[in-house]
Amino acid sequence: MSDENPSCPTPSGGEPTSTRSAAPMWIIVTTLVLLFLGGYYFDQHSGWFNPKVYAPYPNAEALGAYQPMSGDAAALARGKTVYESVCGICHGADGLGKPGQAPALAASELVITKGFNRLAHIPLAGLNGPIKVCGKDWSMAMAAMGAALPDDDLAAVLTYIRGAWGNKAGPVTGDDIKKIRAEIGKAPQVMTGDMMMKLPE
Numbered sequence: 001m002s003d004e005n006p007s008c009p010t011p012s013g014g015e016p017t018s019t020r021s022a023a024p025m026w027i028i029v030t031t032l033v034l035l036f037l038g039g040y041y042f043d044q045h046s047g048w049f050n051p052k053v054y055a056p057y058p059n060a061e062a063l064g065a066y067q068p069m070s071g072d073a074a075a076l077a078r079g080k081t082v083y084e085s086v087c088g089i090c091h092g093a094d095g096l097g098k099p100g101q102a103p104a105l106a107a108s109e110l111v112i113t114k115g116f117n118r119l120a121h122i123p124l125a126g127l128n129g130p131i132k133v134c135g136k137d138w139s140m141a142m143a144a145m146g147a148a149l150p151d152d153d154l155a156a157v158l159t160y161i162r163g164a165w166g167n168k169a170g171p172v173t174g175d176d177i178k179k180i181r182a183e184i185g186k187a188p189q190v191m192t193g194d195m196m197m198k199l200p201e
């Protein structure tokens, strides 16, 4: 009681005090859950502010995937998908190949040929070196990685690699592949590079 001024009024409820107590756990948890749900709802329904996106599509890509494509665009999209799942593992999604694994397809003189007879033989029959790609020697082996693909899918892949990454060579059709597959026959012989170069381009 020493330095208190006795003339100051004392409130009846005692001196006001301020307290600090942590927010209860349930508020924190509920807030996080609401934030998460809000974020999910935004992601699914906002179209990410793109006015062209409408329900039920969550974003422009999903919407685009449902748009009807012309035959060529559909074949190219199919070729890209098959390429990335079957060939890209070795040759790279960017077509640049991987050192010690597979040569480049981008700018490869075996891909951007005028005809595609030789090229189609590679995934249908398999290739067992030696070859030259972009001035580099390769002597590895590629199994008949495309032999199990339907004609249209292999055609789409070859069309894709002949047109992607700056390559500018003409398309291949399912009928083309059907013909070449028939010429190769049921028990294809894996080609050496020399055998391949003797085939008509």
Ligand code: HEC
Pocket: 083, 086, 087, 088, 089, 090, 091, 101, 102, 103, 104, 105, 108, 109, 110, 111, 119, 122, 123, 127, 128, 129, 130, 131, 133, 138, 139, 140, 141, 142, 145, 146, 157, 158, 161, 193
């Ligand atoms: C398991 C790895 C692997 C997969 C998968 C693969 N390749 Fe290859 N590919 C190779 C290797 C290795 C060579 C080089 C062979 C040689 O040295 O004779 C090659 C060579 C080639 C060549 C000729 C060389 C060049 O770079 O132009 C073409 C064209 C080709 N592959 C296309 C394809 C296509 C199309 C597919 C998918 C249907 C495919 N490859 C899948 C490993 C692979």
